[in-house]
Amino acid sequence: MLFHVRMDVDIPHGVDATGLIAAEKARALELQRAGVWRHLWRIVGRYSNISVFDVGSGDELHTLLSSLPLYPFMRIEVTALATHPSDLAAQP
Amino acid sequence: MLFHVRMDVDIPHGVDATGLIAAEKARALELQRAGVWRHLWRIVGRYSNISVFDVGSGDELHTLLSSLPLYPFMRIEVTALATHPSDLAAQP
Amino acid sequence: MLFHVRMDVDIPHGVDATGLIAAEKARALELQRAGVWRHLWRIVGRYSNISVFDVGSGDELHTLLSSLPLYPFMRIEVTALATHPSDLAAQP
Amino acid sequence: MLFHVRMDVDIPHGVDATGLIAAEKARALELQRAGVWRHLWRIVGRYSNISVFDVGSGDELHTLLSSLPLYPFMRIEVTALATHPSDLAAQP
Amino acid sequence: MLFHVRMDVDIPHGVDATGLIAAEKARALELQRAGVWRHLWRIVGRYSNISVFDVGSGDELHTLLSSLPLYPFMRIEVTALATHPSDLAAQP
Amino acid sequence: MLFHVRMDVDIPHGVDATGLIAAEKARALELQRAGVWRHLWRIVGRYSNISVFDVGSGDELHTLLSSLPLYPFMRIEVTALATHPSDLAAQP
Amino acid sequence: MLFHVRMDVDIPHGVDATGLIAAEKARALELQRAGVWRHLWRIVGRYSNISVFDVGSGDELHTLLSSLPLYPFMRIEVTALATHPSDLAAQP
Amino acid sequence: MLFHVRMDVDIPHGVDATGLIAAEKARALELQRAGVWRHLWRIVGRYSNISVFDVGSGDELHTLLSSLPLYPFMRIEVTALATHPSDLAAQP
Amino acid sequence: MLFHVRMDVDIPHGVDATGLIAAEKARALELQRAGVWRHLWRIVGRYSNISVFDVGSGDELHTLLSSLPLYPFMRIEVTALATHPSDLAAQP
Amino acid sequence: MLFHVRMDVDIPHGVDATGLIAAEKARALELQRAGVWRHLWRIVGRYSNISVFDVGSGDELHTLLSSLPLYPFMRIEVTALATHPSDLAAQP
Numbered sequence: 001m002l003f004h005v006r007m008d009v010d011i012p013h014g015v016d017a018t019g020l021i022a023a024e025k026a027r028a029l030e031l032q033r034a035g036v037w038r039h040l041w042r043i044v045g046r047y048s049n050i051s052v053f054d055v056g057s058g059d060e061l062h063t064l065l066s067s068l069p070l071y072p073f074m075r076i077e078v079t080a081l082a083t084h085p086s087d088l089a090a091q092p
Numbered sequence: 093m094l095f096h097v098r099m100d101v102d103i104p105h106g107v108d109a110t111g112l113i114a115a116e117k118a119r120a121l122e123l124q125r126a127g128v129w130r131h132l133w134r135i136v137g138r139y140s141n142i143s144v145f146d147v148g149s150g151d152e153l154h155t156l157l158s159s160l161p162l163y164p165f166m167r168i169e170v171t172a173l174a175t176h177p178s179d180l181a182a183q184p
Numbered sequence: 185m186l187f188h189v190r191m192d193v194d195i196p197h198g199v200d201a202t203g204l205i206a207a208e209k210a211r212a213l214e215l216q217r218a219g220v221w222r223h224l225w226r227i228v229g230r231y232s233n234i235s236v237f238d239v240g241s242g243d244e245l246h247t248l249l250s251s252l253p254l255y256p257f258m259r260i261e262v263t264a265l266a267t268h269p270s271d272l273a274a275q276p
Numbered sequence: 277m278l279f280h281v282r283m284d285v286d287i288p289h290g291v292d293a294t295g296l297i298a299a300e301k302a303r304a305l306e307l308q309r310a311g312v313w314r315h316l317w318r319i320v321g322r323y324s325n326i327s328v329f330d331v332g333s334g335d336e337l338h339t340l341l342s343s344l345p346l347y348p349f350m351r352i353e354v355t356a357l358a359t360h361p362s363d364l365a366a367q368p
Numbered sequence: 369m370l371f372h373v374r375m376d377v378d379i380p381h382g383v384d385a386t387g388l389i390a391a392e393k394a395r396a397l398e399l400q401r402a403g404v405w406r407h408l409w410r411i412v413g414r415y416s417n418i419s420v421f422d423v424g425s426g427d428e429l430h431t432l433l434s435s436l437p438l439y440p441f442m443r444i445e446v447t448a449l450a451t452h453p454s455d456l457a458a459q460p
Numbered sequence: 461m462l463f464h465v466r467m468d469v470d471i472p473h474g475v476d477a478t479g480l481i482a483a484e485k486a487r488a489l490e491l492q493r494a495g496v497w498r499h500l501w502r503i504v505g506r507y508s509n510i511s512v513f514d515v516g517s518g519d520e521l522h523t524l525l526s527s528l529p530l531y532p533f534m535r536i537e538v539t540a541l542a543t544h545p546s547d548l549a550a551q552p
Numbered sequence: 553m554l555f556h557v558r559m560d561v562d563i564p565h566g567v568d569a570t571g572l573i574a575a576e577k578a579r580a581l582e583l584q585r586a587g588v589w590r591h592l593w594r595i596v597g598r599y600s601n602i603s604v605f606d607v608g609s610g611d612e613l614h615t616l617l618s619s620l621p622l623y624p625f626m627r628i629e630v631t632a633l634a635t636h637p638s639d640l641a642a643q644p
Numbered sequence: 645m646l647f648h649v650r651m652d653v654d655i656p657h658g659v660d661a662t663g664l665i666a667a668e669k670a671r672a673l674e675l676q677r678a679g680v681w682r683h684l685w686r687i688v689g690r691y692s693n694i695s696v697f698d699v700g701s702g703d704e705l706h707t708l709l710s711s712l713p714l715y716p717f718m719r720i721e722v723t724a725l726a727t728h729p730s731d732l733a734a735q736p
Numbered sequence: 737m738l739f740h741v742r743m744d745v746d747i748p749h750g751v752d753a754t755g756l757i758a759a760e761k762a763r764a765l766e767l768q769r770a771g772v773w774r775h776l777w778r779i780v781g782r783y784s785n786i787s788v789f790d791v792g793s794g795d796e797l798h799t800l801l802s803s804l805p806l807y808p809f810m811r812i813e814v815t816a817l818a819t820h821p822s823d824l825a826a827q828p
Numbered sequence: 829m830l831f832h833v834r835m836d837v838d839i840p841h842g843v844d845a846t847g848l849i850a851a852e853k854a855r856a857l858e859l860q861r862a863g864v865w866r867h868l869w870r871i872v873g874r875y876s877n878i879s880v881f882d883v884g885s886g887d888e889l890h891t892l893l894s895s896l897p898l899y900p901f902m903r904i905e906v907t908a909l910a911t912h913p914s915d916l917a918a919q920p
Contacts, residue, residue, distance in 0.1 A: 797872050797873070798870060798873060801873045808841075812873035812874060814872045814873040
């Protein structure tokens, strides 16, 4: 099932997160290749992204999110999605 | 370019919007077929959707949104998107 | 999977919702018996409840919520839950 | 009586809370075994939980919460609950 | 146990609430005489009050509040109270 | 006249406030004995209190509050109160 | 003592408030002449004012405000003021 | 001097504002020709605009805004502007 | 023209602002003597003030505010004022 | 296309940003000369600006904003603009 996820990153001044950022990118690419992290967009002007995940359960989603390298520096907002009755792909 | 759009519908009690809702669906399908309305999801438990539009300009997006049949009953929040550096499709 | 759901009911002044309220109660009991609506509490001083649902997907939850008799008069907030590592029932 | 409790944990960068986290878990298990901490769920994507406590008074609840090992790093929101008239267990 | 209760009254324009207001006052006096409604203050400039109730449970408080004559026109916020360690009356 | 006062205490991590907390308690007891600090309750789950002060003026209240030992670490919200027309003690 | 008062007026569409507005103005002038309503400014772009009242108590202020002709259509926010230590008029 | 003005229009369902909208447009054009209404943009997806006015005083601005034909249906937020030290036109 | 200004001071723990506070007071007195800083009140219970300034432009106001000794530690909210039609001093 | 951008700068106490501020100004002037940064105003009383950018896409805007020297210390809010039907320059 699909979840809409917004992540806002806030790295405290003076923390060198270069390694974490590289690890975060590698992990994001890996999860996209696995088909779990379905969409990933940058919000213009923010160190934030809007994403859509396709997972089997809330447990799976929490495990994925909380193991992201930048997780300690992120504020995450999760919204459960459902199929929209006007979604073209869902028409009979 | 891409815009993230959230629409919350609030039809006043006593207004019969059956026709508008049918017209809204027809228009949503048409815009999806045209490739402009790229994603359309329902928010669980709400008369709301989260969408992604691919348009050439803010003018074009406003023209599309303000001509939706349910527009008079919607509160719309638009967020400009950019390519995320970790987006798989954007890797060199 | 589990979802935390808060429902705030707001029936416009002058609307007779007696029938809807009875139907809502019948439906709530039915869904509790089916094991889908796992918990249901009243918030003290409010025409609101806090509930926990156990469903297979976001689609299933939206179908359940949007078919509740009082749905047109409710504002619903859904929060996805995961197993807590300190949950007694989840200990190995 | 029942209280709905949300706890958001925010440990300042640089603080080693390993010992506190272990103590928190031990205490949470103990209070669940005692029947006081009735439910404990993780909010997906957050270092937060939603809980339900069954205590004899507000004094007892405050004593329990304020003695949790992670209490100095938590923001807690308490909501008083009542029996819902549609609660299956409360039907005559 | 004690609960802090704020009630904001909002009677729709055109509704004659004279009878309800008189009944509300009678009920408020009755509950104060019974020792349940311990304090009752007006917020300056608002059709609102701040109160303290002394009840045996959340169920009892919800029953009291939801049976107030003006309840359909009130927004109520309940806060659970505990004995303060610096409360003069609580010193050993 | 009466003022409703909410105080939220937030002591920065690493600050030893033991002495200030003891002084705060002594001062709170003194002001209660003097009849100025009329009520003092703990909010369950918070390092916060809800109080009622009986003072002659806003100047007097500000002098009292700003001289509290924990004042530099408190966020204070003051609400002016008036006699409620349904207050039992105010009936003719 | 002084209170800062903000009043936001919201007259429902279709209500003829001409008489109330004239009465409100007459009352405002009267209270200014009496020295009670010390300052009265319009907020640019709003049907709102910011005022300063000089009254003997919260009871007196509530009586004044709640008897204003437009009171049923106003949202009022009261803030208690004290002498500022840098106020020129308060220097020794 | 310059003021940033945001206007959100909300015409109640059932009110025919055709004449007001035409009059609003005529007035907006007139004020732009006069050099007072310096900028006027639509917010994408909203019945709202963001404007910049160049007026001699707050009184003049309030007179202009409150005489707009749609003023009774607008919520207006005014922000005072100053010359930015990095403004190209303000460089010596 | 008049502006309503609210200033909230927040000096980080550990910063010695004694000198700045004295300089702030001297500057506040100077601006009051010059007739620019027309009113200055303390908000009860807060390290905040509510002020009214009489200046020729937004540029002048920003220059005044941004040169206050405590400016780096203040959050400032400016509201443009206009003459109120019921202001006693503005009657013909 | 046009975007309305608000930037709020917050430099942590103790950080010397003199060099960054000079670089920010140089970059702002350069982008104004290039016609990309169309308007730049200071908000009175704040270390904030309101700007209008004219760019070809959200990607271009994000690249511009995120490369500003003060970007790590800014909170940026972007609003997509469209031509207003009453804009004088847009009349046929």
